[in-house]
Amino acid sequence: MASLKELSTKQEGLVGGHRLCAGCGAPVAVRQILLASEYPVVVGSATGCLEVATTIFPYTSWDVPFIHSAFENVAATVAGIEACYRAFKRQGKMEKKVKFIAFGGDGGTYDIGLQSLSGALERGHDLLYVCYDNGAYMNTGIQRSSATPRGAATTTSPAGSAIPGKQQRRKNLTEICAAHGIAYAAQSTAGRWQDLTKKAAKAIEVDGPSFLNVLAPCPRGWRYPTPDLLPICKVAHDTCYWPLYEIEDGKYTINYKPKEKLPIEEFLKPQGRFRHLMAPGNEGIVEQLQADVDAEWDRLLVLAGEKE
Amino acid sequence: MSERILIEGNEAVALALKLIDPDVVAAYPITPATEVVQKFSEYVADGEVGTEFVAVESEHSAMSACIGASTAGGRVMTATSSQGLGLMWEMLYIAASLRAPITMAVANRALSGNINIHCDHSDSMGARDAGWIQLFSENTQEIFDNMIQAIRIAEHPDVRLPAMVCYDGFVISHAREVIDSLSKDEVQEFVGQYEPQLSLLDMEAKTVGPLDLQDFYFEHKRSQAEGYVAIPRVIEEVGQEFGQKFGRSYGLVEEYKMEGADVALVALGSTNGTIKDVVDSMQESGKKVGLLKIRSFRPFPADLIKQSLSKVKAVGVFDRSMTFGGWGNPLFNEIRSVMYGGNGQAIPILDRIYGLGGREISMAEIEEYADEVLAVAKGEQAEVIDYIGVR
Numbered sequence: 121m122a123s124l125k126e127l128s129t130k131q132e133g134l135v136g137g138h139r140l141c142a143g144c145g146a147p148v149a150v151r152q153i154l155l156a157s158e159y160p161v162v163v164g165s166a167t168g169c170l171e172v173a174t175t176i177f178p179y180t181s182w183d184v185p186f187i188h189s190a191f192e193n194v195a196a197t198v199a200g201i202e203a204c205y206r207a208f209k210r211q212g213k214m215e216k217k218v219k220f221i222a223f224g225g226d227g228g229t230y231d232i233g234l235q236s237l238s239g240a241l242e243r244g245h246d247l248l249y250v251c252y253d254n255g256a257y258m259n260t261g262i263q264r265s266s267a268t269p270r271g272a273a274t275t276t277s278p279a280g281s282a283i284p285g286k287q288q289r290r291k292n293l294t295e296i297c298a299a300h301g302i303a304y305a306a307q308s309t310a311g312r313w314q315d316l317t318k319k320a321a322k323a324i325e326v327d328g329p330s331f332l333n334v335l336a337p338c339p340r341g342w343r344y345p346t347p348d349l350l351p352i353c354k355v356a357h358d359t360c361y362w363p364l365y366e367i368e369d370g371k372y373t374i375n376y377k378p379k380e381k382l383p384i385e386e387f388l389k390p391q392g393r394f395r396h397l398m399a400p401g402n403e404g405i406v407e408q409l410q411a412d413v414d415a416e417w418d419r420l421l422v423l424a425g426e427k428e
Numbered sequence: 429m430s431e432r433i434l435i436e437g438n439e440a441v442a443l444a445l446k447l448i449d450p451d452v453v454a455a456y457p458i459t460p461a462t463e464v465v466q467k468f469s470e471y472v473a474d475g476e477v478g479t480e481f482v483a484v485e486s487e488h489s490a491m492s493a494c495i496g497a498s499t500a501g502g503r504v505m506t507a508t509s510s511q512g513l514g515l516m517w518e519m520l521y522i523a524a525s526l527r528a529p530i531t532m533a534v535a536n537r538a539l540s541g542n543i544n545i546h547c548d549h550s551d552s553m554g555a556r557d558a559g560w561i562q563l564f565s566e567n568t569q570e571i572f573d574n575m576i577q578a579i580r581i582a583e584h585p586d587v588r589l590p591a592m593v594c595y596d597g598f599v600i601s602h603a604r605e606v607i608d609s610l611s612k613d614e615v616q617e618f619v620g621q622y623e624p625q626l627s628l629l630d631m632e633a634k635t636v637g638p639l640d641l642q643d644f645y646f647e648h649k650r651s652q653a654e655g656y657v658a659i660p661r662v663i664e665e666v667g668q669e670f671g672q673k674f675g676r677s678y679g680l681v682e683e684y685k686m687e688g689a690d691v692a693l694v695a696l697g698s699t700n701g702t703i704k705d706v707v708d709s710m711q712e713s714g715k716k717v718g719l720l721k722i723r724s725f726r727p728f729p730a731d732l733i734k735q736s737l738s739k740v741k742a743v744g745v746f747d748r749s750m751t752f753g754g755w756g757n758p759l760f761n762e763i764r765s766v767m768y769g770g771n772g773q774a775i776p777i778l779d780r781i782y783g784l785g786g787r788e789i790s791m792a793e794i795e796e797y798a799d800e801v802l803a804v805a806k807g808e809q810a811e812v813i814d815y816i817g818v819r
């Protein structure tokens with residue numbers, strides 16, 4: 121893997137001047153992933169914060185061939201480009217080895233784009249799909265998605281006096297993607313560049329579909345201070361809220377095990393979206409959240425062969 | 429060499445696809461267009477085409493993948509119908525806005541609900557404002573010829589817009605007809621190599637499909653509208669070249685026995701074939717009825733239509749779809765607005781909704797309507813908007 125110094129001399133695929141919020145996790149993740157590619161890439165993005173804040177006409181922050189067509193279909197759009205590439209290769213119209221990357225937010229991936237993604241994974245296109253997961257529809261003003269954690273307040277699951285935030289647990293998208301039998305699926309984070317760079321390089325190397333689910337915190341929607349991207353990611357990993365693991369040809373590896381697994385409250389406390397959970401009467405939701413996290417962590421330990 | 433073959437409408441589409449041999453076909457099955465996808469899959473499986481066939485999981489993804497492949501610089505085709513076209517709706521606008529010259533066969537079928545698999549034009553009319561060229565076909569020969577011409581029209585450097593070749597579901601899609609086919613060499617020579625103006629695969633940095641706000645969106649739509657100005661000329665040039673090469677010329681509209689006609693009937697699609705027979709027999713008995721068949725509904729050839737219909741005293745329009753709650757229906761509204769604009773003479777124009785959900789229209793019904801239009805031409809009164817063949 122390239123060192124940070126080496127990476128710092130590489131040409132960036134997503135350059136400055138975009139209008140994503142200060143402290144946003146999404147561009148950090150995208151830049152790391154693009155830097156990890158050894159090949160020229162064609163990039164697609166679903167509608168969402170990443171797309172609208174990087175392509176405001178007549179400006180663009182993308183220094184690669186880039187397409188956005190709609191919200192729910194980046195997997196199919198990029199699949200079409202990849203199909204054309206295959207046709208050109210077969211006809212001898214193209215020699216260069218090119219790789220394809222699709223970016224979608226959690227809304228564009230867990231929810232409205234799940235069908236398009238599933239289709240592309242099943243058909244076996246040579247593309248990496250990256251979900252930058254900030255746990256809500258941020259672009260439209262912080263509405264719940266099926267990636268929103270239980271208990272979180274969003275504008276469509278507000279912390280009301282009768283219903284205190286989102287009632288349901290998160291969907292496990294990484295497992296859904298892995299269940300397509302793809303060669304590589306992993307969870308990574310905007311908060312650890314080595315983990316992300318390594319996984320992106322592996323995922324891009326795969327000849328066929330691969331999937332990365334990347335934690336990409338949103339200071340606006342999560343309501344924590346903008347400079348705290350790294351601490352908020354760290355506590356997400358130390359509480360095992362967001363386990364870092366990979367599935368290579370079905371084999372599970374946990375890439376980070378906290379020395380001391382912190383209680384979920386440590387992840388909740390810095391974030392305004394969970395503030396109401398600290399009030400008396402909502403202990404049950406926190407307990408349920410802890411139980412969700414524990415069950416998932418145990419499941420992963422077993423799958424990775426680290427626990428019976 | 430051209431060869432006379434017996435073939436179904438859908439097979440003629442698939443055959444045209446095979447002879448064109450596009451870079452990418454992304455498609456999803458739906459009655460009555462399914463056979464296109466099936467037949468084409470056979471060509472792919474037997475190695476008869478070099479196409480990358482993407483058997484997508486929905487029509488939304490079909491059009492999305494077509495857009496991806498087209499912006500990648502490929503020659504791209506697909507086929508659908510009804511609900512499939514409905515599911516593509518969002519992406520149809522994006523294809524046109526990105527100037528992606530995709531060619532799509534549309535086997536016209538009623539829209540749900542209730543679910544019905546038979547012909548009417550509601551699906552294409554629902555997409556009429558999306559920015560696609562829409563060519564309607566009267567019979568199997570025309571589908572075949574239109575598919576081959578549509579590629580040239582869509583990809584023309586002055587156009588670069590997507591095109592639909594519409595043909596009546598079951599009536600044409602499943603009817604066997606004898607057509608003059610063409611050889612692969614003839615088709616290849618006619619369609620030529622595609623020279624894309626945009627290719628994501630040239631690997632130059634570029635941003636396709638950006639966020640476009642109050643300061644530029646309007647100009648982009650205005651410049652998109654300019655693209656349509658060139659299309660009528662290109663349709664005619666391509667139609668004439670096709671005629672010179674293969675003996676069958678095409679234009680934007682077709683006048684049938686309009687010389688000396690007192691009234692004109694106007695229709696889209698396969699009904700034109702039936703109307704032609706009615707016109708023949710009515711003219712034999714001295715009734716001065718002609719037909720104006722519309723081949724290009726988008727763009728709508730306003731000048732030609734005005735020229736043609738200015739010669740008659742009354743017009744009877746056939747509409748195979750409805751505009752609920754509107755006044756008049758799609759074809760009628762266009763015709764009427766063409767005829768009443770500028771210095772047009774105010775002649776009576778009637779609108780008859782017919783054939784929804786595959787309801788057949790008989791020669792007798794067409795003749796009855798034509799008689800009504802003739803009476804109106806003589807000053808009698810009639811309902812402006814009405815139905816044919818409904819209880």
Ligand SMILES: Cc1ncc(C[n+]2csc(CCOP(=O)(O)OP(=O)(O)O)c2C)c(N)n1
Nearest residue numbers: 167168169191225226227228256257258259
């Ligand atoms: C078909 C469709 N439905 C709804 C929208 C409105 N919309 C645009 S972005 C968005 C949410 C994006 O959320 P996510 O994918 O999580 O990305 P984020 O903005 O959070 O980065 C929504 C609902 C749309 N553009 N298209």
Ligand code: SF4
Nearest residue numbers: 141144169258338340
């Ligand atoms: S709202 Fe959140 S996801 Fe969107 S740009 Fe701002 S920080 Fe990033």
Ligand SMILES: [Mg+2]
Nearest residue numbers: 225226256258
């Ligand atoms: Mg989101």
